[in-house]
Structures are given as structure tokens and as C-alpha cells.
Amino acid sequence: MSIAADTTPGRRAATKAANRAAITGAARAVFAEMGYGGATVRDVVRRTGLASGTFYNYFPDKESLFRSVLQESAVEVRARVQAARRQATSLEEFVAAGYREYFGFLASDPQAFELMRRNSGTIRAMFDEPIFGAGVEELEADLRAAIDAGIVPSLDAEYMAAAMVGAALEVGVAMVKREPPDVEGATRLATCLMLGGIERLGQVGEGARA
Secondary structure, rough: EEEEHHHOOOHHHHHHHHHHHHHHHHHHHHHHHHHHHHHHHHHHHHHOOOOOHHHHHOOOOOOHHHHHHHHHHHHHHHHHHHHHHHHHOOOHHHHHHHHHHHHHHHHHHHHHHHHHHHHHHHHHHOOHOOOHHHHHHHHHHHHHHHOOOOOOOOOOOOHHHHHHHHHHHHHHHHOOOOOOHHHHHHHHHHHHHHHHHHHHHHHHHHHHHH
């Protein structure tokens, strides 16, 4: 599996992609089973079949690898959540659809479930980083579009996006500690919390305009 054996640019690129995928796939399993604190680069390399030195051609350390694993999951779940939100035709659907998709993703993917459960503290500490920031920015853009469409009442989209993503993270952390995970319960709670806040903000806005 060494890239040194490849002689053409296409083969080298394919091998590099395969090696990177092998490392991140192994890392996802290791972090889910052992947690970030307990896992080592050596644990990951053992599961890939690659030479030990190959790892450092792709990642400088364990932290960068963990970020890459989170990024891969984040890209997938953001796409699913955004697609669900954009099909909404009412305020409740807009809020509930994203939460249900996110919590459902965690519950349906055993490794994603264990990754969140075993690494919640590490993930929480990274909440203000670009891995999660892109999700906040996408939600803010969708909120603004929904406000323009009349689905969501006028409010501060930046604040609301931060609140909604924060609630998703914390309720998701609580949900994965339960057996079995209660996707509908988590969705209902997060949705009711956000709807209550949005409706109150709408009333305050109406009072300010009166």
C-alpha cells in the first residue's frame, strides 16, 4: 500500500486518497472505541496495514487526525440537515426537521454515536472552531432565507443560529448517553425550546414596532 510503488500521477493520487481514507476510517473506529484521550497514533496505524511512517505523510499528529474525522462527519450531517430544513414550509417544520435529521444521524450510525458519547468533552471544547462554525453559518443563511420567505418571523439570525446549533450539540450529548437513544424526545425538546424563544422574540418585535 506504499505510495512509493506507484509510477504514474493518477496512480499516486489514487493511492494517496486510499491511504488517507484508510487512516481516517481506522481513526474513526479507534476514537469511537477508546476515546480521544486513550487513543494513540500507534493504535490507528495498527488497523490500517500501512507502515508507521506513512501516517505522518498525511497528518502531523493525533489532534489533526481527530479534527479530520470530525470534519468528515460534519460535512455529511450538515448536508442532510440543510436539505431537511430547506424543504420546510412552516416554522415548526423548519426547526424540527434539522434537529430530527441531526439526532437521527447520531442514533443511526453506531460509530458516530460512540464517537460523540466517548469524546463529548473534547468535541465541546472545539465548538467555536471552523468544524462547527460552517454549520452555524449555513443555518444563519437558511434562517435569513426563511425570514424573507415569511416562514420564520423577523429576528437576529446570527444569535438564533448560534443558539440552535448549541442546543443541538448539548441535547445530542445527553441523548447519546441513553440506551436506547431517544431521537423523537430529543427533537421534541429542542424544537419546543427554540419555538418558544422564536415566538417570544416575535412578540417582542411586534411590541417594539407598535
